[in-house]
Amino acid sequence: xxxxxxxxxxxxxxxxLLTGCGDSFVVLNPKGPQARTLSDTIVFxxxxxxxxxxxxxxxxxxxxxxxxxxKSNENYIPPYEEGSKWLEVIWTAIPIVIVIILSVVTVRTTxxxxxxxxxxxNQQPLVIYASSSNWKWHFSYPEEGIETVNxxxxxxxxxxxxxxxxxGPITSFWIPQLAGQKYAMSGMITKLNxxxxxxxxxxxxxxxxxxxxxxxxxxxxxxxxxxxxxxWAKKVKANEPKLTEAKFKELLKTAHVGRQSYSTNHLxxxxxxxxxxxxxxxxxxxxxxxxxxxHEHSSxxxxxxTELGVSPNVSPTAMPEAMSPAASAAP
Amino acid sequence: MKWxxxxxxxxPMIYAAMVAIALTSIGIVAGLTYFKKWGYxxxxxxxxxxxxxxxxxxxxxxxxxxxRGGVDAxxxxxxxxxxxxxxxxxxxxxxxxTTHGLIMILFxxxxxxxxxxxxxxxxxxxxxxxxxxxxxxxxxxxxxxGAMLLNLSFVIGGSPDAGWSAYFPLASxxxxxxxxxxYYAIALQISGIGTLMTxxxxxxxxxxMRAPGLELMRMPMFTWSTLITSVIITFAFPxxxxxxxxxxxxxxxxxxxFTMANGGMDMLWANLFWIWGHPEVYIVILPAFGIYSDIIxxxxxxNLYGYKSMVVSMLAISLLSFVVWAHHFYTMGQGVMVNGFFxxxxxxxxxxxxxxxxxxxxxxxxxxxxxxxxxxxxxxFIPIFTIGGLTGxxxxxxxxxxxxxxxxxxxxxxxxxxxxxxxxxVIAGFHYWFPKxxxxxxxxxxxxxxxxxxxxxxxxTFFPLFLLGLKGMxxxxxxxxxxxxxxxLNFVSFLGAxxxxxxxxxxxxxxxxxxxxxxxxxxxxPWDARTLEWATHSPIPPYNFAEIPNVKTRDAFxxxxxxxNLPIFSGKLEPIHLPSNTGKPFVLGLAFFFLxxxxxxxxxxxxxxxxxxxxxxxxxxxxxxxHGIIIPVEEIRATEKKLRGESI
Numbered sequence: 001x002x003x004x005x006x007x008x009x010x011x012x013x014x015x016x017l018l019t020g021c022g023d024s025f026v027v028l029n030p031k032g033p034q035a036r037t038l039s040d041t042i043v044f045x046x047x048x049x050x051x052x053x054x055x056x057x058x059x060x061x062x063x064x065x066x067x068x069x070x071k072s073n074e075n076y077i078p079p080y081e082e083g084s085k086w087l088e089v090i091w092t093a094i095p096i097v098i099v100i101i102l103s104v105v106t107v108r109t110t111x112x113x114x115x116x117x118x119x120x121x122n123q124q125p126l127v128i129y130a131s132s133s134n135w136k137w138h139f140s141y142p143e144e145g146i147e148t149v150n151x152x153x154x155x156x157x158x159x160x161x162x163x164x165x166x167x168g169p170i171t172s173f174w175i176p177q178l179a180g181q182k183y184a185m186s187g188m189i190t191k192l193n194x195x196x197x198x199x200x201x202x203x204x205x206x207x208x209x210x211x212x213x214x215x216x217x218x219x220x221x222x223x224x225x226x227x228x229x230x231x232w233a234k235k236v237k238a239n240e241p242k243l244t245e246a247k248f249k250e251l252l253k254t255a256h257v258g259r260q261s262y263s264t265n266h267l268x269x270x271x272x273x274x275x276x277x278x279x280x281x282x283x284x285x286x287x288x289x290x291x292x293x294x295h296e297h298s299s300x301x302x303x304x305x306t307e308l309g310v311s312p313n314v315s316p317t318a319m320p321e322a323m324s325p326a327a328s329a330a331p
Numbered sequence: 332m333k334w335x336x337x338x339x340x341x342x343p344m345i346y347a348a349m350v351a352i353a354l355t356s357i358g359i360v361a362g363l364t365y366f367k368k369w370g371y372x373x374x375x376x377x378x379x380x381x382x383x384x385x386x387x388x389x390x391x392x393x394x395x396x397x398x399r400g401g402v403d404a405x406x407x408x409x410x411x412x413x414x415x416x417x418x419x420x421x422x423x424x425x426x427x428x429t430t431h432g433l434i435m436i437l438f439x440x441x442x443x444x445x446x447x448x449x450x451x452x453x454x455x456x457x458x459x460x461x462x463x464x465x466x467x468x469x470x471x472x473x474x475x476x477g478a479m480l481l482n483l484s485f486v487i488g489g490s491p492d493a494g495w496s497a498y499f500p501l502a503s504x505x506x507x508x509x510x511x512x513x514y515y516a517i518a519l520q521i522s523g524i525g526t527l528m529t530x531x532x533x534x535x536x537x538x539x540m541r542a543p544g545l546e547l548m549r550m551p552m553f554t555w556s557t558l559i560t561s562v563i564i565t566f567a568f569p570x571x572x573x574x575x576x577x578x579x580x581x582x583x584x585x586x587x588x589f590t591m592a593n594g595g596m597d598m599l600w601a602n603l604f605w606i607w608g609h610p611e612v613y614i615v616i617l618p619a620f621g622i623y624s625d626i627i628x629x630x631x632x633x634n635l636y637g638y639k640s641m642v643v644s645m646l647a648i649s650l651l652s653f654v655v656w657a658h659h660f661y662t663m664g665q666g667v668m669v670n671g672f673f674x675x676x677x678x679x680x681x682x683x684x685x686x687x688x689x690x691x692x693x694x695x696x697x698x699x700x701x702x703x704x705x706x707x708x709x710x711x712f713i714p715i716f717t718i719g720g721l722t723g724x725x726x727x728x729x730x731x732x733x734x735x736x737x738x739x740x741x742x743x744x745x746x747x748x749x750x751x752x753x754x755x756x757v758i759a760g761f762h763y764w765f766p767k768x769x770x771x772x773x774x775x776x777x778x779x780x781x782x783x784x785x786x787x788x789x790x791x792t793f794f795p796l797f798l799l800g801l802k803g804m805x806x807x808x809x810x811x812x813x814x815x816x817x818x819x820l821n822f823v824s825f826l827g828a829x830x831x832x833x834x835x836x837x838x839x840x841x842x843x844x845x846x847x848x849x850x851x852x853x854x855x856x857p858w859d860a861r862t863l864e865w866a867t868h869s870p871i872p873p874y875n876f877a878e879i880p881n882v883k884t885r886d887a888f889x890x891x892x893x894x895x896n897l898p899i900f901s902g903k904l905e906p907i908h909l910p911s912n913t914g915k916p917f918v919l920g921l922a923f924f925f926l927x928x929x930x931x932x933x934x935x936x937x938x939x940x941x942x943x944x945x946x947x948x949x950x951x952x953x954x955x956x957x958h959g960i961i962i963p964v965e966e967i968r969a970t971e972k973k974l975r976g977e978s979i
Contacts, residue, residue, distance in 0.1 A: 024816050026803040027734045041731045049721040056688060056717050063695040064710065067631070068702070078698045083637035083690070091689040092640075095682045102678055102728060107671040109730035114667055134506075169501035170597060172662055172737055176803045180733020183663045185598065186500065186591040190664035207737035207805040209494050211501055212421045215808040 026176040031198045031223070033117035034179040041109045045102065052098070113180060116159045117195050125159040125193070128152060129265075129272050132184050132206060133167035133252045135213030140265035140272075144233040147243050147265035149257055151220045155229040156199050162192040165273055167252055172208035175221045181207055187273050196223030213255050220259075236261045245269045339489050344423075349486045378912040380464035382449045383768060383871055385471050389446030390761065392475055394839070396439040399482065401835060403431035405828055408792070412825035414813040424809035425492040426511065430485070432495030433515070437522065438478040440615040440749070443757040445474075445529055448557050448618060451764055452533060454864035454871070455554045457542025457880040462535040464910040465952070470525040470532065472920025477522025480927045484514040488931065491515035494807065496604055496659075497578070499589035499597040504582050513931040516579045521923050523571050530564025533557055542863070544882035548642070551862040551886075552628075552635055555642055556621025559649045560614050566653070567610035574603035583933060598663060605656035613652040615749070617645055619756030620687060623709045626763055627691050629860045630706040631698025634886055637690040644683030651680045661729040662736050670729035677727035684720055688713065703858070704778035708759035711786045712751040719747030722797070737807075740800025746793045758785075758838070766857045770870040771849040777841035781834050788830030795820035795827075853976055861889035866899060868974040874907045874962060876900075877971050907962040913955070919948045 023029045028043065030036040112118070116125060129140040130152070139152040154160050164173050164184035174181035179194035196202070206217040224232070241247075243262035248270065251257065339345050363369050376384060406427050410419045419427065453461055461467050484490040491511040493502035502512045537558045541550070550558075578600070580586040587595040628635045635641060657665065657673040691713060702710070722744040726735050735741055766772045804817045811817050856865040866888045867876050880899040884890045891899045922944040929938035 025798075025801045027801045038730055038734050041728060042725070042734065045725045045728060045731060049725060053717060053721060056692075057714060059689075059692050060713055063692055064700065067695055067698050068700045073699060076699055078631065078633040080634055081636055081693075081697070082634075083640065084693075087689075087693065088637055088640050088686065092682060092686055095685040099675070099678045099682060099724075102724065103671075103675045106674045106678075106728040106730055107667065109728075110670055110674070111667045113730055113733065168591075169506055170498055170601075176734065180730065181662050181736055182733070183660070185663075203803065205803075205805065209425075209498075209501070209737075209807040211493075211506060212425065215421065215810050 026203070030177055031200065031202065032178045032195045033119070033197065034113045034194050035177055037109050037112050038180050041105060044105065048098065048102070114193070116161075116193050120157075120159045120195050123159055125161040126154060127161050127163060128154065129163045129165070129267060130173055130184065131165050131167060131272070132171040132173075132210070132217070134169075134211060134255055135206075135217040136254075136257055137173075137204075137206070137217070137219045138251075138266065140267050141233070142265070142267060144237065145264060146233060146236045146240070147262040148236075149251070149260035150218075151222065151259045152204070153222045153224060153229060153232055154196065155226040156196045156223040158226070159193060159195050162194070163272060163274075164190045164192060169210040170208055171206040171210050171217070173204070174207050175202050175204040177202045178221065178223075183208065189272060189274050196221075199223050199225060199228075216256060237263050239263070337487060339486055345486060352486065373914070374912070377917045378914040380460070380468045380910045380912055380916075381873060382453050382461050382464065382467060385467055386446045386449030386451075387768060388471060389442045389449060389474070392478065393439050393443035393446060393757070396434050396442070396478060397835070400431050400434040400439050401832060403427045403434065405832055407431065408821075408825045408828040410809060411811070411817075411821050413822060414811055414815070414818045416810060419809065421809045422492065425494075425807070426485075426490035428807055429491050429494055429497075429511075429515075430481070433481065433491070433519070434478075436495065436611065436615065436749075437519065438474075438481070440753045440757070441526065442474055442478075443761075444560075444615055444618045444753070445470075445526075447553075447622065447757060447760045447764065448529075448533060448560075450768055451760075451864055452554055452557050453536065453540070454767075454867065454875055455551045455862050456537060456540060456545055457863050457876060457882065458536065458540040459875050459879075459907065460910060461532050462540055463532050465913060465916060466528050466532055468913070468916035469919055470529040472916050473525030473528070473923060474522045476920040476924035477518045477520075477525065477927070480521065480924055480931075481514055481518035483928070484511060484518075484931075488514065496608070497600075498604075499578075499581075499595075499600040500591050502578070502600075503590050504585070505590065510931050512578075513582055513933075516575050516582060517927040517930050520572065520575045520579070521927050523568055523575065526564060527568040527572065530561045530568065532561075534561040534565060537561070542880045542882050545863075545887075548639070549882060549885045549887070551621075552624035552638075552641060553618065553621035553862075556617045556619075556624075556645060559645050560617045563610045563614050563617070563649050563652060567607045567614070570603055571607040571611075574600065574607065577603075579930075583930065598660075601660055601663070602656065605659045606653070609656045609659070610649075610652045612749075613648060615753040617648065619712075619753050620645065622756045622760040622763070623691065623712055624694075625860075625862060626705045626709045626759055627694050628886075629763075629858055630703060630709075631695050631700050632859075633694055633698040634861070634889075635690070636694040636696075637686070638885065640686055641690055644686045647683040648680055651676060651683075655680065658727055658729075658732070660736075661732045674727050674729045678724055681720060681724050681727075688717060688720075703762075704773070704775055704782060705759040705763035707779065707782045708755045708762070711782070712755050712759075715747060715751040715755075715786075715789070719744060719749075719751065723748060735800060737805050738800035739796040739804045739806055742806045743793050743796035743800060746796070750789055750793070755785075763858070764864070765845075766852060767855075767864055767869050767871065769846075771845060771851045772857055773841050773845045774849060777837060777844060781837035781841060784830055784834030784837060788827045788834060791827030792824050792831055793827070795824045799824075856888075861886040863888050863899070866891070868971075872970050872974060874909060874967065877967050878902070878904055904964045904967050906964055907967060908959055909962060910959045911957055913952075913957070915948055915952050915955070919945065919952070922948055 028039050030039045127142055129142065131138045131140070136150055137152075139148045141147065162173065164182055165188065166184040166186045168186065171184045172181045173184055173192060175194070178196050179192060182190050182192045184190065200223055202221040202223070204219045204221040206214065210217065240261040240263045242264045243266055248266045251260075338349075363372060376388065379385065406419060407424065410416050410424055449461070449467070453459070488510040491497065491502075491514055492509070493507050493512055493515075497512060497515055500506055502515070537550075537554060577586070577588040581588050581590060587593040589595050589597055589600040591597065624635050624641060655673055655677045657669060658677045661670050661673070700706070722740070726732055726741065726744055762773050762778055799817055799820050802817065802820075804811065804815070852869065855867060855869045857869075858865070863880055863882070866880060878900050880887065881901065882899065883897055887897070887899055890897045922941055926938060926941035926945055929935075929941055
């Protein structure tokens with residue numbers, strides 16, 4: 001009948017999706033708990049929507065086939081219908097129920113992906129600062145005291161906490177197979193938790209348009225075993241050049257660079273904006289969902305931050321920054 | 332300033348555009364001179380305050396802008412049709428997608444809808460014109476010259492290139508030093524003020540100028556949707572006005588509202604933009620709902636099912652539209668509480684929208700459906716818009732949106748909402764009301780050919796983008812490498828875009844064909860329709876109705892046709908008072924254009940002169956003692972006879 005086009009394409013596409021035609025749908029091919037939660041949410045919502053779509057399409061096709069003008073019904077005069085209270089109640093109530101179900105799923109999953117994933121909460125997260133500048137990503141490791149550009153390595157099966165900020169336009173940090181995205185903005189920090197469960201190389205990118213070089217603003221995220229990671233970090237610390245302030249300033253100005261590694265990081269002379277006024281307001285909002293989470297970090301430099309006050313369970317071991325160059329260099 | 336900084340240089344396509352603009356302008360001027368039409372143009376169009384003519388001018392401008400925005404779209408699809416294409420460079424691509432968004436939403440969809448509102452709403456409520464006819468003319472010329480100013484940026488100075496949402500700090504002077512975003516701030520400001528005045532105008536018109544007996548709950552659904560839209564405009568547009576003003580100060584006078592230093596907040600722009608931007612979506616979609624309601628009811632030969640719940644659902648949508656803006660940036664890190672609130676508010680919009688879909692389906696039930704071109708668009712709208720709406724619910728889920736945000740999935744979603752929701756609606760309304768304005772129908776065969784091309788190719792163009800989004804392709808990328816695997820689906824989408832373009836060519840050809848060959852109709856009611864606009868002649872006399880109709884029911888015209896006891900006219904004529912034409916709104920628009928242009932380039936002395944001209948014209952209009960014209964009964968009788976085809 002009429003309008004079979006969209007229906008047909010939809011089914012084709014769904015068939016392709018559900019049979020998992022290839023792993024190329026990165027969003028539905030998770031390699032860590034956060035991405036798995038999101039992928040499950042997406043598949044659940046697609047199924048739910050297909051159900052609704054089928055109901056609407058069946059009704060639609062019935063109406064069009066049955067009530068179209070034909071030679072045989074030329075003298076038919078359609079009746080006057082005011083409406084039907086009960087039918088209208090039904091098609092208001094059912095969508096409300098569906099919205100309630102989806103709301104519960106949304107709030108639960110949003111809460112889950114904002115926290116350190118289930119089963120990894122007893123581990124101390126590895127903090128990595130990821131900052132963007134036209135059009136590259138800087139990764140600073142306060143624990144190891146090293147810095148990389150346009151690639152990031154981390155151990156698998158350990159929670160990673162990315163602290164995001166920007167030296168320019170708003171960017172959005174996304175490693176689709178490991179976690180959802182989050183904005184990196186100037187003058188404040190946003191946090192992204194993830195765990196990689198399978199070693200491998202993952203595509204990471206900026207998704208938020210940030211100017212001329214935007215299309216090339218990708219990086220490689222590599223999950224590796226703890227031993228490989230330690231070896232790599234040691235090698236960088238021992239062999240790579242120091243990142244001086246002058247060198248960093250020059251780097252910020254360069255539009256595109258390849259991969260780079262440094263044995264020191266920029267946090268020492270250009271600390272992350274952890275307690276700027278705008279940022280901390282923003283940040284405390286960002287942590288509302290994390291209140292119950294025991295791994296609230298705070299550097300001594302910002303001990304007046306309210307988060308400390310509202311999370312009395314902060315354990316001393318969960319404060320790796322105390323030893324980090326960032327903290328010691330902060331005023 | 333040097334000339335090569337003033338004009339955009341170095342791009343063959345831009346030279347082509349300059350030549351095209353110059354040739355078109357020369358052609359228009361030469362044509363007008365040759366056919367001696369300057370006087371006609373000035374008297375009948377540029378100075379008109381007639382809502383119907385203003386409506387027609389809105390629609391013509393919208394069609395031109397549709398062409399411009401469509402060419403932008405084709406260029407984007409061509410550039411991304413295959414990996415590593417070299418058709419456009421990054422800068423040019425960025426300008427093209429920015430202007431595509433701006434033009435399609437602000438200078439195509441909205442004016443097209445305003446055009447239909449202008450033509451139809453006064454007729455549907457049995458009025459002679461809008462409440463403030465001169466203000467209406469000012470609104471149009473502000474929109475028109477705002478649109479021209481933005482289009483000028485393509486050849487002079489460079490177009491805005493920070494996306495139609497112009498997020499700061501990217502759109503700040505620091506990261507976008509060219510004048511492109513000055514054009515953005517000032518062109519949108521000029522046309523935005525026009526829009527705000529339109530909102531107020533229609534609000535007053537519908538509340539104060541309805542024919543006797545036309546209670547609110549008897550109004551046609553398109554008038555209802557216009558009323559609600561006007562309320563949204565009146566509340567949403569001041570936010571844009573202020574946001575753009577702050578942006579203008581940041582860019583022209585180095586203030587620090589949205590910059591990265593001295594306490595500026597880049598997210599403040601994002602919030603202000605979307606507090607206006609989300610209601611803006613409903614400003615283009617609610618009137619579409621009204622158009623579809625009227626069309627579906629007419630061509631099912633039935634009254635609208637669930638009239639009251641249709642009104643209530645539109646009111647609910649209009650209220651909810653103001654509390655969902657943060658769903659445009661769940662990823663800004665607001666945390667679970669805030670994201671949860673905005674998720675639920677957004678999903679709640681699906682409830683009233685669902686009610687409308689089911690009411691439309693049940694209007695069809697027990698009807699006698701004839702598939703004319705306008706009805707076909709309405710029928711294509713239901714299944715396609717449902718996909719758009721349901722993917723909207725998926726995007727509303729904050730957690731899942733961490734994956735969809737900024738991907739092609741989002742792009743596919745909003746095209747699945749806006750094209751059936753706004754574009755199909757204005758095309759449907761265009762075909763539906765065309766005979767009312769011009770006195771002949773558009774050809775049905777060509778109309779249906781265009782319809783099938785547009786609907787099928789729309790799906791071919793945009794469905795692949797859902798899949799590309801799930802593959803991780805982000806929006807606004809001017810290129811990608813072959814390894815990404817994005818190539819094949821993008822190529823399919825490009826082919827679809829070509830088909831879509833062909834569909835629009837057929838649509839425009841249909842206008843030309845019908846002007847030449849379509850049989851002129853005489854009844855004023857070619858569709859056997861239901862609402863008051865069909866009760867007068869086609870084409871419509873300047874005074875709309877010889878006599879103000881008297882309304883006793885919903886669908887008053889329909890019931891006057893089937894029941895002789897419910898007449899809407901008594902046959903008693905009285906002299907008619909109409910506003911007289913004035914050239915001041917046009918001149919005011921022109922003055923705003925020059926003011927805007929000089930501000931864009933920070934040319935202060937000329938800007939001050941143009942600003943004084945604006946104030947002077949406003950003052951002149953304020954002290955204008957023109958009480959309009961009175962048409963005597965004799966003249967009305969003569970006009971009516973002529974329109975009925977009788978000899979005088």
